[in-house]
Amino acid sequence: MASVEQPPNAATAQVTGLPAGSGSDLMIDVRGLNKYFGERHVLCDIDFPVKRGECVAIIGPSGSGKSTLIRCINYLETPTSGHIAIDGKQLSSDLSAAELSQVRRELGMVFYNFNLFPHKCVLDNITLAPIKVRKIPRAQAEETAHALLAKVGLAEKADAYPNQLSGGQKQRVAIARALAMNPKALLFDEPTSALDPELVSEVLRVMRALAEEGRTMVVVTHEMGFARSVADRVVFIDHGRIVEQGDPEDVFGHPSQERTRAFFERVLHPL
């Protein structure tokens, strides 16, 4: 993969007020990222730095490349070009499987369809990776798991199997599973999109608590209320490009781009 040497997009740096190119306080640093699926240019020159402790909401129309961006961050998709660093560690397709696993365990990922392991009970879902990857003794891993389950409000579900849970409960287990690895950052890909409307808030409340703890979070979401009230920064993506980003109040209050305005119009006033 070619590492693209180019100055960070000046406009982006201005809007976010982030120091360009400084390594140390950036948890996630994406620069000049391009992703093609065959001929299709899905991500175009994305610069996406995330500071330690920052909660960033990514919004945008369906098919705009939000999932692809978040999946490139932990190399579930291999970027076509550009560079990605996690807490200063450069990712590339040259990394060995072991090195890639080293990076991935520091990035918790929460999927829209949960991806809980159906053949394992809730407790085993949560303790599997700490035991197998971090080599934590089972008793200690289970203690942590129980504490995390209490934190997401599911203390009594440790022995349940995923198919015995509601969608909202599944997603909270998935969050607990990600937290059990004590990751440096959490990536959420539309965590509430598969949920019945009345189950959305129980998941969002857990996520708000995580943001308030100061966890580094990247959240792809269609929940505009969450993006506006919880995120430190909102990034609007359309057609694989960052169209606009900044403080949620600014972006929601007076979007500077016509495309952003049109998107809000469709999302906030669908009728």
Added chain:
Amino acid sequence: MDQLWSALSLQIPKIINGALITIVAALIGMALAMIFAIPAGLGRLSRQPAIRGACTFYVEVVRGTPLLLQLFIWYFGVSIVLLTLFNFNADIALYNLLTALNSNNLYNQLPPNIGPAIFFGVIGIAFNYGAYLAEIIRAGVLAVDQGQTEASLTLGLSRFQTMRHIVLPQALRIMIPPITNNFITLVQDTAFLQVLAVPELSLATQGIAQETNSNLIRWEFFVVELAIYFIICYSLALVSQRIERRNASGIRPRRGALAALAFARRPR
């Protein structure tokens, strides 16, 4: 009635012998077939083109040629090659194998020099079934939602750990019915060993049927043979049902995957 019973009771030892050969050949054949199938099935999913190619070659050649012919190839070709190259004597190998299995007395009841026939016959059947089972394993692994692998990888598990702890346990449940299907047909296909003169259940029954002039008694022998095959195969079905029921919990295979599995079954 008396006449039927006395004819049968005289031949019971030969029938039991034949049934034992069939059962032992089938059990060893199943185990060997899985040993061929697991690496071949996973190999077809490998990202290494050479591994993938070799496994595909195995599966396609075996599927594309008749089992009967493969048995002759193993018996006449491979056994001679092994004997000349490695001084490998299948008769001794068979004797040692049966000793290891505590079935030593079975060896003494076999016709002389039948070792290579049984040995290469069973390997041939296993090699053949390994290809079909490899396809089931491949389809079973593919039937597990890709999201499971992704979730596991993002937690930091290696590809091997992901296969071992996440994918294979789920794939196995999906694979049990088609694997059982293949094991059942494998039991019946041990009858092909008769072309190498192995006195398994079918050949044994034909042998004793020729010793009588009464079609009624012949019919009786064949009914007994039928019952024995049925008991063996139905036991397999029951065991598989138990395993399936014990493992029943919310695995949802990916859509379309079950259709693929149906095609992975050995056609009869």
